[in-house]
Amino acid sequence: MAIEAPVVTRTITVTVNGKARTAEVENRLLLVHFLRETLALTGTHIGCDTTSCGACTVLLDGVPVKSCTAFAVQADGMSIRTVEGLLGDAGLHPIQQGFHEEHGLQCGFCTPGMMLTAVALLEENPDPSDEEIRWAISGNVCRCTGYQNIVKAVHNAAARMREGS
Amino acid sequence: MYPATFEYFAPTSLAEALSILDRYEGEAKVLAGGQSLIPAMKLRVVAPAALVDINRIEDLDTLAANGGGLRIGALVRHKTCERSTLLAGRYGVLGATAPQVSDPIVRNRGTVCGSIAHADPQGDWGASLLAIGADVVVQGSQGERTIALDDFLQGPFATVLQPGEIVTEVRVPDPGPSAGGTYLKLERKVGDFATAAVAVHVTLDDGVVAKAGIAFTGVGPRNARAVEAEQALAGKEPSDDAIKNAARIAAGEAQPWADHRGSVEYKRNVVRVFTERGLRAAVAGARSGGGGS
Numbered sequence: 001m002a003i004e005a006p007v008v009t010r011t012i013t014v015t016v017n018g019k020a021r022t023a024e025v026e027n028r029l030l031l032v033h034f035l036r037e038t039l040a041l042t043g044t045h046i047g048c049d050t051t052s053c054g055a056c057t058v059l060l061d062g063v064p065v066k067s068c069t070a071f072a073v074q075a076d077g078m079s080i081r082t083v084e085g086l087l088g089d090a091g092l093h094p095i096q097q098g099f100h101e102e103h104g105l106q107c108g109f110c111t112p113g114m115m116l117t118a119v120a121l122l123e124e125n126p127d128p129s130d131e132e133i134r135w136a137i138s139g140n141v142c143r144c145t146g147y148q149n150i151v152k153a154v155h156n157a158a159a160r161m162r163e164g165s
Numbered sequence: 166m167y168p169a170t171f172e173y174f175a176p177t178s179l180a181e182a183l184s185i186l187d188r189y190e191g192e193a194k195v196l197a198g199g200q201s202l203i204p205a206m207k208l209r210v211v212a213p214a215a216l217v218d219i220n221r222i223e224d225l226d227t228l229a230a231n232g233g234g235l236r237i238g239a240l241v242r243h244k245t246c247e248r249s250t251l252l253a254g255r256y257g258v259l260g261a262t263a264p265q266v267s268d269p270i271v272r273n274r275g276t277v278c279g280s281i282a283h284a285d286p287q288g289d290w291g292a293s294l295l296a297i298g299a300d301v302v303v304q305g306s307q308g309e310r311t312i313a314l315d316d317f318l319q320g321p322f323a324t325v326l327q328p329g330e331i332v333t334e335v336r337v338p339d340p341g342p343s344a345g346g347t348y349l350k351l352e353r354k355v356g357d358f359a360t361a362a363v364a365v366h367v368t369l370d371d372g373v374v375a376k377a378g379i380a381f382t383g384v385g386p387r388n389a390r391a392v393e394a395e396q397a398l399a400g401k402e403p404s405d406d407a408i409k410n411a412a413r414i415a416a417g418e419a420q421p422w423a424d425h426r427g428s429v430e431y432k433r434n435v436v437r438v439f440t441e442r443g444l445r446a447a448v449a450g451a452r453s454g455g456g457g458s
Contacts, residue, residue: 066270
């Protein structure tokens, strides 16, 4: 059977940080480009662009994924949380507060992905050990901090979240 | 990096997925976790005319006991395996593999069946599933066939999968009541491919090795069994000498190449050491009634 003229775009609706966003996108559009270019949410960074560094990590239905390694069309009907969605009415999210207090960043390039991975960890495990934190963030590369302060920042956030602040 | 343009389908049934694959006569690719396919598309190593995203098909994400063995469906993620209590004890070789595949974020998406279909010689699941003697179930519009994994894998990124077929399941046979195993992998850092890795599975019967499965990652053109080392152990008591001997044979069977991860001699020695350690752990696990990882 002959193949008809190819259809290479699709209209998708994705809930991003609680808001439904509808757009017509090319099938080949990567999720990270959808966020950064279509929706102008540039807090999600492109690091290695080869599935290695985790800088582009976002939560897809609550699960950390590398948004450079998913197509926007795959997220149709799903919900996404990016770093822009961490800030609440009460101010910084506990993980942002933790990174701030413990100096969990220097250049900040890995920080959005690092924080989203940490948020997913803390939702499952409110009181992780050093080892569990290091294991959880082992797909997120930081070239500045040596990770020490990132681990402290996650502990700091965990304590805040347990206290319900 | 931008992949070449393609058509995208997200069927909700296997029959629909198969009919799309047929229609594209080999020009369409199946998208499951996408953690190997999407990077390859971004590098334009592959440029399929269409993607058939199987993520919206129900019932493909089953990880369950099946008779005495296991079924691992096409959408079972590495993470599901990492967290599953099923993959312990007698399935220790699989349980030990799951947390060593790539990194935690990739494991959230990537699938066992996808890894097998991709057939990367550096893939981890290929070795552990060879060691435990798994079969691959594939479906096409002409029906279903079950292929021993050892026959399924043909070479680097090459399998006997036909263009219209989908790997729907991996089937793990009953390892018997007294079995154990582990997967030992040397990697420079989390997420790197193995410098060398060895999967070991042992089933004991009355203190004697009824079945030994030994298979490699990253030291040959495909995941491959160390058949002679396996045979050297079969029917024997797993003594210190027998284990050391099998490890020496396994090292000789590996086909490493020199690269930035190490020399041929180095990788061969890693294979010997890991086979020895792996066999000890597997035997100890089997003796304690299943385990080893």
